[in-house]
Amino acid sequence: xxxxxxxxxxxxxxxxxxxxxxxxxxxxxxxxxxxxxxxxxxxxxxxxxxxxxxxxxxxxxxxxxxxxxxxxxxxxxxxxxxxxxxxxxxxxxxxxxxxxxxxxxxxxxxxxxxxxxxxxx
Amino acid sequence: xxxxxxxxxxxxxxxxxxxxxxxxxxxxxxxxxxxxxxxxxxxxxxxxxxxxxxxxxxxxxxxxxxxxxxxxxxxxxxxxxxxxxxxxxxxxxxxxxxxxxxxxxxxxxxxxxxxxxxxxxxxxxxxxxxxxxxxxxxxxxxxxxxxxxxxxxxxxxxxxxxxxxxxxxxxxxxxxxxxxxxxxxxxxxxxxxxxxxxxxxxxxxxxxxxxxxxxxxxxxxxxxxxxxxxxxxxxxxxxxxxxxxxxxxxxxxxxxxxxxxxxxxxxxxxxxxxxx
Numbered sequence: 592x593x594x595x596x597x598x599x600x601x602x603x604x605x606x607x608x609x610x611x612x613x614x615x616x617x618x619x620x621x622x623x624x625x626x627x628x629x630x631x632x633x634x635x636x637x638x639x640x641x642x643x644x645x646x647x648x649x650x651x652x653x654x655x656x657x658x659x660x661x662x663x664x665x666x667x668x669x670x671x672x673x674x675x676x677x678x679x680x681x682x683x684x685x686x687x688x689x690x691x692x693x694x695x696x697x698x699x700x701x702x703x704x705x706x707x708x709x710x711x712x
Numbered sequence: 713x714x715x716x717x718x719x720x721x722x723x724x725x726x727x728x729x730x731x732x733x734x735x736x737x738x739x740x741x742x743x744x745x746x747x748x749x750x751x752x753x754x755x756x757x758x759x760x761x762x763x764x765x766x767x768x769x770x771x772x773x774x775x776x777x778x779x780x781x782x783x784x785x786x787x788x789x790x791x792x793x794x795x796x797x798x799x800x801x802x803x804x805x806x807x808x809x810x811x812x813x814x815x816x817x818x819x820x821x822x823x824x825x826x827x828x829x830x831x832x833x834x835x836x837x838x839x840x841x842x843x844x845x846x847x848x849x850x851x852x853x854x855x856x857x858x859x860x861x862x863x864x865x866x867x868x869x870x871x872x873x874x875x876x877x878x879x880x881x882x883x884x885x886x887x888x889x890x891x892x893x894x895x896x897x898x899x900x901x902x903x904x905x906x907x908x909x910x911x912x913x914x915x916x917x918x919x920x921x922x923x924x925x926x927x928x929x930x931x932x933x934x935x936x937x938x939x940x941x942x943x944x945x946x947x948x949x950x951x952x953x954x955x956x957x958x959x960x961x962x963x964x965x966x967x968x969x970x971x972x973x974x975x976x977x978x979x980x981x982x983x984x985x986x987x988x
Contacts, residue, residue, distance in 0.1 A: 613868035613894040646929065660893040662929035670926040680752060680868075 593631045598687035601632040605683040609642040610659050612680040616641055644677035755869055758837035762844065762872025769849040770963030772956050773857060775871050777895065778879035779888075780861030783905040785813045786939040787879065787948075788856055792820040794942060794949060799853040799956065804843045806835040806860045813858065823847060834865035837872055853956060863888065867895040875900040875955055882906045882916045882936075889924035897928040901951055907936035907944060 593601045608616050616639045623637045646657045648664035654675060655665025664672050766773050776784050785805075792801055803824040805813040814826035825843040827835060840857060847855070857873060859866040878899040880888050883906055889896035896902065902925055904910075904918055922934045935947035 611894055611897065613864070660890040660924070661927045662893075662897070663927060670929050671931070672929045674929065 592685060593687055596687055597689065598631065599690050600688040601630075601635040601685055602688050603636045603638055603686035604632060605638045605640065605685070607640045607642050607679045607681040607683050609677040609679040610644060611674070611678040614680055640683070642676050642679050645675040646672040647675045648672045752868070752870075755837045758841055759870035759872040762837055762841050763874075765844060765849065766855065766872060766874070767959075767962060767966060769852070770960050771849055771852050771855050772875075772952075772959040773855045773871075773873045774952075774955070775857045775859060775866075775873035775876045776879065777859045777863070777866045777876060777899075778861060778881070778905075779863050779884060782861070782879045782881035782884065783939055784858050784861070784879055785816055787903070787905060787937075788817060788858065789820060790939040790942055790945060791856075791948070791952075792817070792822050794945065795854075795952065796820065796822065799952075800851055801854050801856065802847050802852045804835075804840060804847075804855065804857045806839070806858060808832070808860065823852075829860055833860055833862045834869055835859050835871055836869045840871045854952065863892040863895045867892075867898055874959060877901045877903060879903050879905045880921060882910045882913055882918075884916075886916050886918070886921040887924055889921060889928060893928050896925055897930055899925070899930060899932050901932050901948075902934040903948060904934060904936040906938060908938040908941050910936065 606619075608614055608619070620637055620639065627633050627635060644657045644659060644662070645654060646662050646664065647654050648667060648669060648671070650669060650671065651664065651667045653664055653666040657663060657665065657672075657677075659677075662672060662674065663670055762773075776787070778784055788803060795801065801822050803814070803817045803822060805811075805817065805824055805826045806829055807813055807826065808829055808831065811826040811828070814824040817824040825846045827839045827843050829835065829839070835857065857871055859871075863878075876899050878896055878901075880886075880896075880902055882904060885891070889902070902921075904921060907918075910916055910918065918934070918936055925932060925934055933947065933951070937944045937948055939945070
């Protein structure tokens with residue numbers, strides 16, 4: 592993705608990981624120290640947001656926090672709930688560094704799109 | 713959203729750096745390369761591709777998962793004995809080593825592809841995709857994918873299956889669903905296997921196992937079966953019948969050739985000889 596945007600380096604990788612995704616954030620952080628070697632993300636900071644387990648109960652209209660193996664409505668206790676949060680495994684965003692492109696600084700908020708069909712980040 | 717590349721607006725501030733020096737900053741709410749892409753997107757992409765292949769041929773694919781030794785292969789043998797004349801069955805076997813399980817299935821006259829995963833503790837969509845090249849999908853009604861015996865990692869990899877079936881043998885603890893919530897939460901059917909042993913085991917309560925599955929907000933059926941007692945397998949066979957009906961109905965309503973190869977990875981779909 593960094594290469595697709597002609598970036599020189601990845602400086603930060605933001606992830607969202609829920610406990611029901613099956614991925615342990617701590618282990619992923621350790622694996623990342625090895626996986627990033629020799630890549631554009633070699634010096635990147637891995638920023639992991641651990642999302643809470645939240646369920647929605649349609650019967651009583653309650654949204655509540657739940658534990659990993661007790662996905663029950665916090666109000667009425669039913670198991671007929673929908674998971675609202677907790678199974679994410681998402682790459683939320685990347686912070687990229689670019690070669691000398693001082694003009695980017697002027698792109699600013701709501702800069703008009705250029706006519707060449709490219710998206711200037 | 714950016715109308716050119718589809719990237720989205722983020723509420724967070726952005727820094728653009730050059731050799732550690734910040735050359736530009738962007739205040740919050742401006743433009744970023746917000747991606748929100750599933751990290752497993754490559755696997756998911758291939759899994760969708762596998763799912764399309766299977767749907768094109770009206771094949772029901774079932775992902776069988778459990779801990780090692782809970783009776784997946786024995787269940788398959790008993791299933792082939794009972795349903796082999798009704799459905800054209802094929803099997804993909806996943807194991808770290810040996811072709812033993814595929815050989816057991818082949819001995820029943822059913823085509824089987826063994827995926828030897830080495831030290832990989834799960835099957836992924838690419839392995840299944842590659843294994844499909846060794847099967848003639850036009851000659852298959854039901855494809856069983858016997859995953860590597862493991863209640864952890866296989867839960868995280870979509871293989872393109874229509875349904876997940878998780879086996880919990882009576883010789884394990886009835887609290888396995890509470891211990892492995894990711895696996896059991898994703899189960900479309902939980903089979904309590906080796907149920908013929910329940911009378912001699914004083915520490916396995918099928919009701920407790922069911923309750924632990926419900927606690928994962930999962931309403932899946934949890935029947936008790938034994939591969940050694942074919943008469944106990946009826947709930948499993950009935951479930952397969954319903955899934956096959958569903959796969960066939962979906963297939964009937966599907967435009968011919970709907971599945972085009974839009975994906976980026978390069979591979980060929982040449983007919984491969986069936987391995988039996």
